Amino acid sequence: MIFQGKQKIWSDYQKEIPDDHWFYVRSCIRQGFFPGSEVAFLDIVRNKLDKDFFETEHHTTCGGIAYHAEALPQETMMTIIARQFALMAEHGYENYVCSCITSFGLYTEVLEDWRTFPDLEDKIREHLWNSCKRELKKPKYLAHASDIIYKFRNEIAARAKHRLVNKFTGEPLRVVEHIGCHYSKMFPSKGVGGAEYPYVLAGMIDSWGGEVIDYPERRHCCGFGFRQYLVKANRGYSMSNTYKKFESMEPYKPDMIITNCPGCPYFMDRWQYVIAEQTGKTYGENGYGIPVFTYEEVAGLVLGYDPWDLGLQLHQVAVEPLLDKMGVKYNKEDKYKGKGDKLLQMPEFPMNIKCC
Amino acid sequence: MKRNVLIIGGGPAGIEAARRIRDYGHTPILIEKEARLGGHLAKWHKLFPDGESTEEVLTALTSDMEGIKWFTDTAIVSINRLKHLYVAIFSNGITVQADAILFATGFSLFPAEKKEEYGYGIYNNVVTNADLEHFFNTGNDPRIKDPKVIGFVHCVGSRDEKAGNRQCSKVCCATAVKQACEMKERYPDASIYCFYMDLRMFGRKYEDLYLNAQRKYGIFFVRGRVSEVSEDIEGRLVVKAEDTLAGKPLRITMDLLVLMAGMSPCIENPEIASMTGIHMGEDGFFMPRDLMLRPVESHSKGIFLAGAVTGPKTIPETLNEARAAAMAIDNYFKQKAE
Amino acid sequence: MIDFGYTLTPSSTIEIDDADLSLFDQLCALEPDALKCMSCGSCAASCTAGVFTDVNLRKVLLSLQRGCEKDLLFQLKSCMLCGKCYIVCPRGINTRHLILSICKIYNI
Numbered sequence: 001m002i003f004q005g006k007q008k009i010w011s012d013y014q015k016e017i018p019d020d021h022w023f024y025v026r027s028c029i030r031q032g033f034f035p036g037s038e039v040a041f042l043d044i045v046r047n048k049l050d051k052d053f054f055e056t057e058h059h060t061t062c063g064g065i066a067y068h069a070e071a072l073p074q075e076t077m078m079t080i081i082a083r084q085f086a087l088m089a090e091h092g093y094e095n096y097v098c099s100c101i102t103s104f105g106l107y108t109e110v111l112e113d114w115r116t117f118p119d120l121e122d123k124i125r126e127h128l129w130n131s132c133k134r135e136l137k138k139p140k141y142l143a144h145a146s147d148i149i150y151k152f153r154n155e156i157a158a159r160a161k162h163r164l165v166n167k168f169t170g171e172p173l174r175v176v177e178h179i180g181c182h183y184s185k186m187f188p189s190k191g192v193g194g195a196e197y198p199y200v201l202a203g204m205i206d207s208w209g210g211e212v213i214d215y216p217e218r219r220h221c222c223g224f225g226f227r228q229y230l231v232k233a234n235r236g237y238s239m240s241n242t243y244k245k246f247e248s249m250e251p252y253k254p255d256m257i258i259t260n261c262p263g264c265p266y267f268m269d270r271w272q273y274v275i276a277e278q279t280g281k282t283y284g285e286n287g288y289g290i291p292v293f294t295y296e297e298v299a300g301l302v303l304g305y306d307p308w309d310l311g312l313q314l315h316q317v318a319v320e321p322l323l324d325k326m327g328v329k330y331n332k333e334d335k336y337k338g339k340g341d342k343l344l345q346m347p348e349f350p351m352n353i354k355c356c
Numbered sequence: 357m358k359r360n361v362l363i364i365g366g367g368p369a370g371i372e373a374a375r376r377i378r379d380y381g382h383t384p385i386l387i388e389k390e391a392r393l394g395g396h397l398a399k400w401h402k403l404f405p406d407g408e409s410t411e412e413v414l415t416a417l418t419s420d421m422e423g424i425k426w427f428t429d430t431a432i433v434s435i436n437r438l439k440h441l442y443v444a445i446f447s448n449g450i451t452v453q454a455d456a457i458l459f460a461t462g463f464s465l466f467p468a469e470k471k472e473e474y475g476y477g478i479y480n481n482v483v484t485n486a487d488l489e490h491f492f493n494t495g496n497d498p499r500i501k502d503p504k505v506i507g508f509v510h511c512v513g514s515r516d517e518k519a520g521n522r523q524c525s526k527v528c529c530a531t532a533v534k535q536a537c538e539m540k541e542r543y544p545d546a547s548i549y550c551f552y553m554d555l556r557m558f559g560r561k562y563e564d565l566y567l568n569a570q571r572k573y574g575i576f577f578v579r580g581r582v583s584e585v586s587e588d589i590e591g592r593l594v595v596k597a598e599d600t601l602a603g604k605p606l607r608i609t610m611d612l613l614v615l616m617a618g619m620s621p622c623i624e625n626p627e628i629a630s631m632t633g634i635h636m637g638e639d640g641f642f643m644p645r646d647l648m649l650r651p652v653e654s655h656s657k658g659i660f661l662a663g664a665v666t667g668p669k670t671i672p673e674t675l676n677e678a679r680a681a682a683m684a685i686d687n688y689f690k691q692k693a694e
Numbered sequence: 695m696i697d698f699g700y701t702l703t704p705s706s707t708i709e710i711d712d713a714d715l716s717l718f719d720q721l722c723a724l725e726p727d728a729l730k731c732m733s734c735g736s737c738a739a740s741c742t743a744g745v746f747t748d749v750n751l752r753k754v755l756l757s758l759q760r761g762c763e764k765d766l767l768f769q770l771k772s773c774m775l776c777g778k779c780y781i782v783c784p785r786g787i788n789t790r791h792l793i794l795s796i797c798k799i800y801n802i
Contacts, residue, residue, distance in 0.1 A: 001587055005469070005478035196472035216586040216594040236700040243702055251589045277696045351696075549710075555732075567785075570729045574722065576759060579733065599708055601733045601756055608710035 001214060006197050013184075013194035017151045018141050023093035024055045025084060027100030028065070030262045030294075036311025037296040038099050041145055044299055048159065049152055053097075058087055064102040068226040075127065078120075081110050082128040082136045089137035096139035097148060101261035104144040105182025108190045111138065142190075144183060146260035146295050150192055150200045153207040161304030164210030166255070167327040172211040173255040176290075177201035178245075178268065180261025181221050201258055201295060208302050217248035223271065224263035242271040246283050246290075253285075256322050257292040268292045273316045276353035287354040289317030301328055308334050313344070318356040332356075358383055359689050362444055362454035364432060367395020368671055369663030369678045370460035371417045376682030377458075378423045382689070385452055386426035393418060393428065395462055401492035402538070403671060404530040405561040413671070435631050440692075442658065455692075456658045456685050459628065459642065460678065463619040463664040466513030466521065473584045474509065474615055481593055481610070482585065484512075484617045485528065488535055503546055503611035506539055507595055508532040509582045510552040514618030523639050525618030526668040529556045532616045533569045540573040549576045549608065551597050559670065578606065585613060619668040632656055641667045652681040660685055713761025717799055721758065725795045730785040731755050737779035737789055747772035751779055751789060758796070767800055 022045075026038050045051045063080045066072035088096050098104050114121035125136045149156070157163075164173040179198045184191025193199025196219065202212045223241030228234045245268070259265040272289040276282050284290045292315070293301075300310045307328060312319045313335045323330055335356075336344045349355055359382045363370045366388025374384040392398055393414075400410045433445040435457070442454045468476040468484045476482045481499050483491075491497040510532050514525040529552065536548050550569075555577070557566045569575040580598040588594050592609050599606040621640030622628075629636045633656040635643040642665050645653040654661050662681035663674040722728055737751040738744055749772040757763040770793055779789040796802070 001591075002478050002480060005475075008469075008477065009472060194472065196475075197478070214587065216588050218586065219584060232699055234700075235698075236703040239700070240703040240705070244705070274698055275702070278698070278701060566732075567730065570732075571726060574729055577732075599756075599760065602708060602753070602760060602762075604706050604708050606708040606710065606760070 006199075009197050010193045010199045013189060013192065013199070015143075015147065015190065015192055016141065017143050017147050018095050019051070019151065021052045021093060022054070022095045022097045022143070022148070023088040023091060023139075024053045024145070025059045025062075025096070025098045025103070026055065027098070027103065027262050028061045029266075030099055033262060033266045033314075034294050034297065034311055035314065036300070036309060037294045040300040040305060040310055041099070041149070041296045044156070044296070044303065045148060045152070048303060049155060054091055054093060056087055056091060059084060062098075062100070062103040062106050064100070064106045065226065067106065068102070069230055075124065077106070078110055078113075078124045079127040079131060081107060082124050083132060083134060085138055086128060086132075086134035086136055088139060089135070094137075094140040095143070096141070097143045097145055099145045099262075101144060101180030101182045102263075104142070105180075105186055107142055108187050111142065112187060114138070144191075144200075144260065146183075146200050147192060149295050149299050150203050153204045156204075156299055156302060157207045157209075160208065160302045162302055162326045162328055164205060164208045164298075164302070164326065166325045168325065172209055173322075173325060174213050174252060175205045175210040176213045176215065176218075176249050176252075176254045176257040177205060178218075178222060178257055178259045178261075178264050180259070180264055183260060201260055204295060204298070205258065208298070213249065213252045213254055215249040215252050217245045220245055220248075222259075222261070222264035222267050224261075224267050229263075229267070238267065239271045239274060242267055243275055246272070246275070249290075250283055254290055255325060256298075257290055258295055258298050259292060260295050265292045265294050269316045273350055273353055277350060280352050282353050284317070285321065288321055289353050291315065291317050291319045291322045293319075301326060304328075306330070308337070316355075318354065320356040359455040360385060360453060361456045361458060361685055362442065362452060363387070363458045363460055365395065365460035365462055365663070365665070366390075366393040366426065366428065367460060367462050367663065367674075368397050368413075368417060369462065369665075369674045369681075370395075370458070371421075372675045372678035373458055373460060373662055373682050374424045374426070375417075375420065376679050377685060380682060380686040382455075382686070384424045385454065386424055387430045387432070387446060388426070388428045389431040391429055393426070396465065396486075397671065399486060399489060399493075401489045402534070404527075404534040405559065405565045407534070407538075432628075432631075440658075456660060456688060457632070458660045458662060458681055458685065459632075459634070459654070459665050460662045460681075461622045461624065461628065461665050463621065463668065464623045466519070466525075466617040466620045468512055468615045468617045470519055471512055471516075471615070474512065474582065474613070475585045475587070475593075476615055479585060479587045479593060479613075480591060482613045482615065484615045485531055485535065486617065488539075488614050492538065500612060503539075503543060505608065505610040505612075506536075506543070506546050506548045507582075507593075507608070507610045507613045508536055508548070508550045508616060509613065510550065510555075510616050511581065512615040512617050513620065514616075515553065521618060521620055521639070523641075523668065524556060526556070526558075527670055528616040528618055530559070530562050530565060532614070533557070533565050533575070535614065536575045537565075537569050537573045540575065547576070548573070549578055549610075551578050551580060551582050551595075553579070553581055580606070619664060622665065625665075632659055634659060634661070639667075641665065650684075652677055652684050658688065660688075708760050708762050710760065715759075715761050718758050718761065721795060721799050724799070725788075725792050727785070727787045728755065728758070728792055730787055732785060734784060736782040736784060740778045740782045742776050742778060743772045743774050749773055751793070754796070755792075758800075763800065767796075767802055770797060770802055 063077040067077040184195045188195035223238040228238040269292040363386045374386045377384040431447040513519045634654045662677040749769040757766045
């Protein structure tokens with residue numbers, strides 16, 4: 001691997017990310033999958049970095065899942081998106097940042113479609129006015145929330161309580177970065193680092209002391225793929241893709257995986273359990289899995305947040321081995337305690353994959 | 357009356373045209389932006405279909421340069437048209453008046469790193485066709501270390517609208533098969549795979565080259581474009597493609613991957629076009645006045661074209677165009693004199 | 695084992711790394727013309743048996759070259775050795791002889 005070659009590509013795919021005043025929109029599914037991530041993001045940017053991130057309860061789904069499952073026509077999806085943009089403008093913002101990769105891909109696609117077919121934009125503008133009497137105003141800048149964390153990666157590193165370094169050996173942690181397909185595969189110039197060698201997560205890992213692993217199936221989809229997963233009979237395809245990735249990364253002995261998509265961390269986390277139960281195979285050390293994180297969770301750990309406040313107890317694969325390596329202190333008894341120390345339900349323990 | 361003909365580009369087309377123009381009794385002035393004459397040919401080792409040495413071809417071409425004024429390391433700064441003349445200023449400060457100009461500016465090799473998924477400049481063992489010819493010439497390339505499995509990827513930056521080149525580069529199929537055979541001769545134990553979309557072995561004896569590659573050298577051909585390349589933990593290349601004849605995806609680990617970078621329009625074409633009024637096709641190559649009947653004349657009076665400047669060509673085709681251009685220029689002067 | 699209602703799907707990828715080409719090498723030593731095939735499909739298009747069965751010499755030959763012949767070799771059992779493919783092959787491959795050699799080496 002020629003590192004300078006990658007640097008050259010990274011310098012070719014730089015994207016302008018304003019450093020303040022963003023209209024933030026949450027994801028439909030991430031709050032269920034990784035409930036601590038978006039809260040942590042807002043806390044980091046607002047309270048640690050002192051930035052203005054605004055959100056409104058009137059924001060809805062972007063329609064992405066229904067659109068990709070072919071249950072929602074394109075014009076309907078575009079009108080929903082036009083409404084989100086209108087909300088942003090009504091609150092006086094022109095920088096739009098979303099938490100979800102599918103939304104980000106869709107927003108990018110829609111803006112590009114409108115740029116290519118201005119008639120379509122006019123039509124949607126009309127739809128929006130007719131349906132909710134709102135005025136479409138397109139954002140000046142569009143970013144994914146991982147772009148923001150990427151932008152502030154060095155500020156976060158400067159405040160780091162823990163680094164991505166194995167405290168037992170002093171070696172950098174070996175980190176697999178997995179980018180959501182809809183981040184830059186459709187429009188390489190809209191993502192930090194492009195589509196083939198994205199830098200958005202690799203940059204965070206570099207800044208926070210870890211070592212990025214580039215393995216043969218790095219670019220491959222996590223397997224979610226909407227229709228593969230949504231129809232139960234097809235889930236084998238979804239899992240087979242995840243399996244392919246794990247088989248490919250296994251020789252590198254990764255300590256952790258970091259992702260920037262709602263689906264990827266979920267499936268890479270949960271499928272490890274199903275693969276273990278079906279084949280007996282696990283990919284971490286000593287019968288554990290490889291813990292999978294969102295970038296907000298990792299940023300949170302680096303900044304010293306309590307792992308249970310970050311929602312890490314909701315992961316299938318146990319995160320404790322990684323917390324130990326990073327030197328993150330945690331209280332075992334508190335793992336399944338929710339807000340106000342209310343005990344959450346205890347999960348059943350799987351047979352073939354070790355959990356704490 | 358002796359006339360000055362400015363020939364821009366000192367590759368095979370420019371050299372051959374200069375000689376012929378001199379033979380017609382005119383004064384050729386040949387300029388080449390690089391340090392030596394020969395263009396891309398000077399960097400190559402052997403030519404298809406018979407493995408003729410480029411050095412011999414170049415030596416023969418440049419054996420008789422008497423009466424030709426030529427400058428290397430020299431580029432054009434400006435070209436202006438006076439009534440019947442062109443005034444050109446060179447980067448070395450010289451100004452010439454030319455009665456006619458021949459553009460033999462050729463092509464630019466497609467920058468293989470633009471096909472990011474193939475990892476040229478990122479993975480250690482990915483090279484281009486030009487790198488391989490350099491290796492054949494010098495025997496020196498740290499990336500080539502007794503490879504056991506070798507791949508050739510045809511159409512890198514050719515027939516690829518996303519890479520900005522819709523056209524077929526014409527010469528890469530034959531070059532790939534030639535290079536595959538040469539590698540097999542150097543490394544008889546290696547397994548060699550050519551990944552092609554269509555094998556365009558159009559010229560005389562090219563089909564024999566293909567047949568030899570199959571029968572004599574045992575080169576395997578996979579009909580399918582390589583989709584992506586990555587590196588495994590040992591630093592070997594993992595290459596993925598679709599075997600379209602088997603109807604299945606295919607994966608293979610290799611020690612060396614050669615990218616057949618195609619012919620792109622010369623990167624200076626837009627600038628030249630705006631300076632001279634030469635028409636540029638939507639593919640970026642120059643348009644002759646008539647593709648069938650006037651292939652070496654441009655739309656601008658007194659400006660002629662030869663070689664790959666009007667599209668990918670083989671060496672013999674290029675040399676023939678140079679001769680045709682010399683004749684067309686001579687005819688142009690004769691008509692002017694009448 | 696838990697029944698999830700779905701399982702890992704086997705990969706259809708041709709894995710050349712795992713291909714054992716030793717039998718194919720034997721075949722080529724005996725029938726060097728096996729390497730001359732350019733997959734034009736004339737053999738399969740003119741095949742008498744191919745109209746009624748799966749036999750497709752082009753595909754079989756390609757599968758030998760890729761080391762994934764297991765699923766296709768049985769096809770040759772339907773060949774009646776009529777020789778039409780020999781007549782049409784533009785590369786002049788003695789296909790009848792080739793088929794017999796394949797049967798011998800691959801033990802069909």
